[in-house]
Amino acid sequence: MSKPHILLLNGPNLNLLGLREPHIYGSTTLPALTTTLKSHASTLGLHLTAFQSNHEGAILDHLHSHYPQAQLPTSQTPHTPFDFIIINPGALTHTSIALRDALLGIGVPFVEVHVSNVHAREEFRHRSFLSDRAEAVICGLGVWGYEVAVGFAARYLAAKGVLGAEGKGEGQELG
Numbered sequence: 001m002s003k004p005h006i007l008l009l010n011g012p013n014l015n016l017l018g019l020r021e022p023h024i025y026g027s028t029t030l031p032a033l034t035t036t037l038k039s040h041a042s043t044l045g046l047h048l049t050a051f052q053s054n055h056e057g058a059i060l061d062h063l064h065s066h067y068p069q070a071q072l073p074t075s076q077t078p079h080t081p082f083d084f085i086i087i088n089p090g091a092l093t094h095t096s097i098a099l100r101d102a103l104l105g106i107g108v109p110f111v112e113v114h115v116s117n118v119h120a121r122e123e124f125r126h127r128s129f130l131s132d133r134a135e136a137v138i139c140g141l142g143v144w145g146y147e148v149a150v151g152f153a154a155r156y157l158a159a160k161g162v163l164g165a166e167g168k169g170e171g172q173e174l175g
């Protein structure tokens, strides 16, 4: 069985992770985080690819690339289908019906991650256009939240039979 494909999708301004407002988002950069997550995913039997964009349309195009038959901009080639998505949509969380529609359109299960506790911040950050359709929402754990999401993805895919027993990785026999 080939490794299930997890997409790590980061939205606007998350390329500035580790640099922007470190008192809120910490000091880990996106490249460093991505390296850690790829290796964590691999230990769990998953193949993780990462995409970040500051452009809503580019994010939608990337999600649409799930469908090889979709009409994509000529510059974009189709990707292998995703089995699971870990998404931090940044500010698009609070504004983008188009992103919600794209995620629901491709029908791939996803977890919504926020580095900060959005509920302890400005009121406009309390609303999400995605949370009610997410398998889970993780917020306020710092960048560790992404690692938790990878662990969740492994368990979720194992429960669905997409990830073989050899790839479950985490956990131990009890009793």
Ligand SMILES: O=C1C[C@@](O)(C(=O)O)C[C@@H](O)[C@@H]1O
Pocket (backbone or CB within 6 Å): 012, 013, 014, 088, 089, 090, 091, 092, 093, 113, 114, 115, 116, 117, 118, 125
């Ligand atoms: O860009 C971001 C980052 C964020 O998604 C987070 O990870 O905490 C929270 C959003 O409100 C904000 O716009």
